Amino acid sequence: MLIAQITDLHLQHQPGPDGILPAEHLRQAVDSLRQLPTRPDLVVVTGDLTEHGAPDEYALLRAGLARLEMPYRLIPGNHDHTGQLRAAFPELAELGVDARFIQYVDDAWPVRLVALDTTVPGKGHGALCAARLQWLADRLAEAPAAPTVVLMHHPPFETGIHPMDAIGLLEGRDEFARIVAGHHNIERILCGHLHRTMMCQVGGVLACTCPSTVQQIQLNLVPSAPLAARFEPPGYQLHWVRPGRTVTHHAVVGHYDSVYYA
Numbered sequence: 001m002l003i004a005q006i007t008d009l010h011l012q013h014q015p016g017p018d019g020i021l022p023a024e025h026l027r028q029a030v031d032s033l034r035q036l037p038t039r040p041d042l043v044v045v046t047g048d049l050t051e052h053g054a055p056d057e058y059a060l061l062r063a064g065l066a067r068l069e070m071p072y073r074l075i076p077g078n079h080d081h082t083g084q085l086r087a088a089f090p091e092l093a094e095l096g097v098d099a100r101f102i103q104y105v106d107d108a109w110p111v112r113l114v115a116l117d118t119t120v121p122g123k124g125h126g127a128l129c130a131a132r133l134q135w136l137a138d139r140l141a142e143a144p145a146a147p148t149v150v151l152m153h154h155p156p157f158e159t160g161i162h163p164m165d166a167i168g169l170l171e172g173r174d175e176f177a178r179i180v181a182g183h184h185n186i187e188r189i190l191c192g193h194l195h196r197t198m199m200c201q202v203g204g205v206l207a208c209t210c211p212s213t214v215q216q217i218q219l220n221l222v223p224s225a226p227l228a229a230r231f232e233p234p235g236y237q238l239h240w241v242r243p244g245r246t247v248t249h250h251a252v253v254g255h256y257d258s259v260y261y262a
């Protein structure tokens with residue numbers, strides 16, 4: 001199964017510091033996915049869908065994703081609003097199956113999706129409380145042999161980019177690692193929030209963050225460094241999921257000429 005991942009769209013009506021509207025960045029990312037020689041089976045969008053969680057921003061999201069002409073699944077990030085997200089996508093029943101959180105299982109694919117809500121209303125950081133950890137443990141126990149991908153906005157590891165770690169997954173991280181460690185059928189843990197590509201083993205499973213479709217967080221591991229974003233090329237990831245042999249491709253959005261060698 002081929003799963004494309006885009007993340008951290010931060011849709012709003014104001015242009016970013018580069019003068020480009022986030023909706024235009026999304027349009028370019030969607031064009032890149034549409035132009036792939038191998039069409040993804042599914043697109044997952046791992047949070048920070050909008051900047052302010054406002055209805056008109058979710059309208060931008062609907063319009064932008066409609067151009068995919070591919071199935072997609074959504075999870076919220078810290079910039080999202082649970083109620084507004086549900087209201088904007090009433091046909092996505094999975095967004096409402098849990099009253100407290102937007103978390104769900106999707107069994108409709110050769111790879112089982114387990115979408116976990118790491119958000120804390122009104123806060124930038126993430127948390128996995130006892131209820132969410134128990135939900136995860138129960139869902140994973142249901143299908144111990146099914147190839148599975150976990151979706152979550154805040155990554156379950158420290159990144160070394162200190163201002164982002166300060167708003168990282170601050171609760172439940174060790175318990176999360178213990179839970180996934182017992183499940184060798186988890187092929188990947190797919191995350192957003194960090195606005196650049198990173199990988200880390202968590203409980204023996206590879207967890208990856210994904211570039212933003214808009215701006216990237218500056219790669220600066222100096223502990224005292226302030227948080228800074230840069231307009232490095234936006235990107236996405238393509239996860240070629242095969243049990244035990246999953247490959248993650250990092251890709252950039254934009255037009256680049258091909259060079260052919262005889």
Ligand SMILES: [Fe+2]
Pocket residue numbers: 008010048077193194195
């Ligand atoms: Fe973000």
Ligand SMILES: [Fe+2]
Pocket residue numbers: 048077078079153192193194
């Ligand atoms: Fe975020």
